[in-house]
Amino acid sequence: MRYLSTRGGGDPKRFCDILLEGLAEDGGLYLPERYPQVDGATLACWRGLAYHELAFEILSLYIDDIPAADLQRICAQTYRAEVFGGRTEITPLNELEPGLYLEELSNGPTLAFKDMAMQLLGALFEYELGRRGEQLNILGATSGDTGSAAEYAMRGRAGVNVFMLSPHGRMSPFQQAQMFSLQDKNIHNLAVRGVFDDCQDIVKAVSNDLTYKKSRKIGTVNSINWARLLAQVVYYFAGYFQATKSNDERVSFCVPSGNFGNVCAGHVARQMGLPIAQLVVATNENDVLDEFFRTGRYAPRGAAHTHATSSPSMDISKASNFERFVADLFGREGARVRAAFTAPAFEIPAADRERVATEFGFASGSSSHADRLATIRSCQQRYGRLIDPHTADGLKVAVEQRQAGVPMIVLETALPAKFAETLVEATGAQPPRPAGLDGIENLPKRVQVLDADVGQVRAVIDAALGL
Numbered sequence: 001m002r003y004l005s006t007r008g009g010g011d012p013k014r015f016c017d018i019l020l021e022g023l024a025e026d027g028g029l030y031l032p033e034r035y036p037q038v039d040g041a042t043l044a045c046w047r048g049l050a051y052h053e054l055a056f057e058i059l060s061l062y063i064d065d066i067p068a069a070d071l072q073r074i075c076a077q078t079y080r081a082e083v084f085g086g087r088t089e090i091t092p093l094n095e096l097e098p099g100l101y102l103e104e105l106s107n108g109p110t111l112a113f114k115d116m117a118m119q120l121l122g123a124l125f126e127y128e129l130g131r132r133g134e135q136l137n138i139l140g141a142t143s144g145d146t147g148s149a150a151e152y153a154m155r156g157r158a159g160v161n162v163f164m165l166s167p168h169g170r171m172s173p174f175q176q177a178q179m180f181s182l183q184d185k186n187i188h189n190l191a192v193r194g195v196f197d198d199c200q201d202i203v204k205a206v207s208n209d210l211t212y213k214k215s216r217k218i219g220t221v222n223s224i225n226w227a228r229l230l231a232q233v234v235y236y237f238a239g240y241f242q243a244t245k246s247n248d249e250r251v252s253f254c255v256p257s258g259n260f261g262n263v264c265a266g267h268v269a270r271q272m273g274l275p276i277a278q279l280v281v282a283t284n285e286n287d288v289l290d291e292f293f294r295t296g297r298y299a300p301r302g303a304a305h306t307h308a309t310s311s312p313s314m315d316i317s318k319a320s321n322f323e324r325f326v327a328d329l330f331g332r333e334g335a336r337v338r339a340a341f342t343a344p345a346f347e348i349p350a351a352d353r354e355r356v357a358t359e360f361g362f363a364s365g366s367s368s369h370a371d372r373l374a375t376i377r378s379c380q381q382r383y384g385r386l387i388d389p390h391t392a393d394g395l396k397v398a399v400e401q402r403q404a405g406v407p408m409i410v411l412e413t414a415l416p417a418k419f420a421e422t423l424v425e426a427t428g429a430q431p432p433r434p435a436g437l438d439g440i441e442n443l444p445k446r447v448q449v450l451d452a453d454v455g456q457v458r459a460v461i462d463a464a465l466g467l
């Protein structure tokens with residue numbers, strides 16, 4: 001399989017090259033030249049596979065530069081019950097009521113869905129860097145969960161340093177503690193005075209300076225990296241197999257969304273032929289994506305118009321991965337994609353708007369603080385299940401968008417323990433904490449606070465590398 005930039009520049013590349021490269025040289029994001037097609041016979045063979053076996057089957061359709069035996073071993077070592085809360089299914093499906101399901105994606109080490117891909121990415125980086133005898137300096141941006149998942153996946157790994165930018169004071173106390181309490185020498189936390197989008201802009205600016213990127217060996221763990229998305233495709237198949245008995249059935253997914261990585265993985269699964277009826281994008285008050293799906297206009301907002309909400313990991317107004325979907329919508333016309341994503345905003349023609357829903361199956365909705373609290377409460381009362389504020393955004397929108405006769409799967413993107421304040425406001429009680437995490441907020445913290453300034457970030461990287 002070869003990979004091409006959404007903006008059409010550069011030559012086709014192989015998987016392991018783009019794994020280490022992250023952002024494409026022309027500022028675009030990598031996509032496979034085509035989506036491998038999965039027919040009924042293949043689905044029938046995959047039904048009943050263990051999660052790591054399913055992961056291997058899907059990954060091998062996209063990765064032809066790692067020997068099969070090695071990839072099989074990496075998948076088996078990554079997707080083990082011990083790493084994912086003792087659950088052998090890895091992403092168990094819970095029936096809330098007939099036709100409405102919650103797929104658990106947050107049983108990994110940092111209690112959010114990011115672990116699903118990040119654990120694999122850590123193993124892939126270590127494998128490929130070892131093979132090449134190289135080092136990688138990861139520059140990442142987080143609104144709360146990518147950061148800790150990446151740091152837990154990369155801590156102590158040979159050949160990898162992590163520099164993680166986060167919006168100063170905007171993550172929950174638990175999220176901050178998870179990241180900032182790590183004392184490993186290869187982990188560097190940089191809190192930026194700004195919002196997540198400022199952090200992501202800095203990551204892209206540093207990566208777009210090709211001389212700097214090459215000389216410092218800068219890579220990425222954000223969903224900028226195709227490998228992140230590819231790993232996330234697997235749990236759409238796993239959810240589908242658990243919710244259905246035959247491959248003639250269709251299901252819909254509702255996905256709490258911010259940077260559009262998670263639902264973009266669903267889009268890839270659907271393009272491969274997984275029988276998905278709808279992909280429902282659920283946003284919080286930062287509803288740029290919902291606005292697009294309702295109106296056809298994509299208008300990213302600045303920091304002043306990005307609200308601090310009680311689902312803070314989705315406080316994003318410039319959805320990086322949206323470019324991948326638009327590349328498919330525009331028939332991979334690189335120049336058109338570049339024009340759209342270098343403009344302050346863009347609007348798609350009416351004919352394309354129709355295709356977004358009919359050909360690609362997208363729908364959307366948004367949720368507010370009051371909705372979130374009400375949904376957490378009603379989910380606990382009706383189904384006896386505690387959910388986190390991001391998952392609540394998803395459940396609220398899922399219930400609104402459900403279609404008769406089509407099972408709806410809501411992706412659970414984090415555990416309630418990460419967002420105690422909102423859980424207490426909704427239910428009056430502290431959410432339970434998995435063992436070993438009591439008092440994490442009181443541990444000593446290691447973090448540097450910086451302005452939203454590319455120069456300051458580069459200076460920290462250079463100092464850490466002894467340059």
Ligand SMILES: Cc1ncc(COP(=O)(O)O)c(C=O)c1O
Nearest residue numbers: 145257258259260261262313413
């Ligand atoms: C808990 C949680 N839910 C939802 C999202 C949104 O996912 P995405 O950015 O892939 O759209 C994030 C952040 O990415 C998150 O951390």
Ligand SMILES: N[C@@H](CCOP(=O)(O)O)C(=O)O
Nearest residue numbers: 142143144145146222223261
């Ligand atoms: N919500 C994310 C934001 C970054 O998203 P990514 O999927 O591009 O890594 C976070 O928790 O950091």
